Amino acid sequence: MRRVATGLLVAMAGLFLVARFNAGGHPAWGYVQAFAEAAMVGGLADWFAVTALFRHPLGLPIPHTAIVPRNKDRIGDTLAVFLKDNFLIPRVVAQRMRGIDIAGAAGRWLTEGNATAAGGRMRYGAARLAANILESLDQERLGGMVRGALSGQLRRLDVAPLLGQALEAAIADGRHGPLMDGTIRRAARILESNQHLIRAMVHERAGAVLRWTGLDETLANKIIDGLEKLVHAMADDPDHPLRAKAEEGLAQLAHDLQHDPATQAKVARFKDEMLDNPALGNWWQGVWETMRAGLLRMARDPDAMMAGRLGEALRQLGTTLQSDPVLAATINRFARRAVVGAASDYGDAIVRLVSDTVRGWDAATITGRLENAVGRDLQYIRINGTLVGGIVGLAIHAIDGWL
Incomplete structure (x- = not known):
């Protein structure tokens, strides 16, 4: 021109x-x-x-x-003030956001966007960005941050009342029955595989007369037979007295976990000892490396990710966002408040960014x-x-x- x-x-x-x-x-x-x-x-x-x-x-x-x-500095300042006074006012932002259906757009993209060229480019672009970020970060430091964050959260968490509430709820709903059955079956297998230890114990503690007459072997067999009958009786009879005693013990444990300071202190000490154990730190590191490797695999192959269970879950989420007006309204309200809050909290910073950028x-x-x-x-x-x-x-x- x-x-x-x-x-x-x-x-x-x-x-x-x-x-x-x-x-x-x-x-x-x-x-x-x-x-x-x-x-x-x-x-x-x-x-x-x-x-x-x-x-x-x-x-x-x-x-x-x-x-x-x-006048470039004055132009930058004027442009920044113009943006603040006309675009970054919370009232203006809220009014503009009321006309934007964030939930509907996200739902359509999750259900249909991957079939379009733009949706595919967006998916591959996001996947490449995620993979590049994961690969560029200092894995040793990031793994330490993850471990530290998890450890800090667990240290601040009062585990005993949560365990007590979960155990109490399981007992009230009868969900502890399979646990007790499994424990009894496990006890039966332990007893069967360790009969020689019982025989050796009876033989060592029996007198010379019993050993000479062979009655120690008979006594050991009687003890083993009695224990086996007791375990089988507990397994076959849900109303067995020992099962009732065990249930009373579980109920008392649930109560102590929620209300007894001494029990809660024991659980807290055990938790701290576990967290201080180097083996647990190595386990955390292994979990993080597994998570990171899985994230990298998904980021490098978004088609496989979207074709699997995660993709199906995301598509179901997209359908729900489009069909559930209450959920959509909640998400839109949250997005509107987040954007309005960002404009209110960071409007001055955005203005300074524009002004300083032009000045630079x-x-x-x-x-x-x-x-x-x-x-x-x-x-x-x-x-x-x-x-x-x-x-x-x-x-x-x-x-x-x-x-």
Whole structure:
């Protein structure tokens, strides 16, 4: 557009020379000359005005030229204030956010976006970004941060009351029955596999007479048979007295976990000992590495991720977001409050960011960016100035001729 405007100005100069050379040939050449002369004046004036916005015309330090470079700091401050006063007001942000259906857009993207080209590009872009972030982070430090965060949360957590409440709820709902059955079956297997220990214990503690007569073996068999019958009876009879005693013990344990300071202190000490154990730290590290490897696999192959259970869960979530108005309203309200809160809390920081960024640009950078943004329209001003000037000059010459 700059070449077009300059070319038009050169064309007017050429037309002026042609008209000036043929001025005596025909009266019409006078009108052509007047048109071309005024067009040159208008084009040159608008060239000067447009150029003066961004630089000194012809490099001459004419006053009130190079307006943008000289006032870039003021432009940045004015732009920042304009953004704050017209866009970052919480009331304006809230009013704008009321017309945006965040939940619906997220639901449509989760259910349909992956089938579109834009949705696929967004998914692959997000996956690459996530993979690059995970790979660029210091894994040793990040793993330590994860372990420290988990350990800190567990140390602050009062575990005993939670365990007590869970155990009490399980007993009330009868969910402890399978646990007791499993414990009894386990006891039966332990007894069966360790009969030799019972026989050895009886043999060592029996007197010489019993060992000489072989009664120690008979006594050991009786003890083993009695224990086996007791375990099988407990397994077969849900109302066995020992099971009732065990249930009473579990109920008392649930109560102590919630209300007995001594029991709670024991659980807290056990928890701290577990957390201080280096083996647990190694286990945390293994869990983190497994999680990181899984995240990297999903990020590198988003198609496989979306085709699996996670993808199905995300699609179901998208369907729910579109079909459940209560959930959608809740999410939209949360998003609106979050954006309004961000505008209220960080509006000044955003304004300072804009202002400081513009201040940090050098004069050539801001000149180039503004000229690229509005330069095409400014060249149209030069073209219009050339044509309008020519028309005005033609009109003045015609009026002068008539008078």
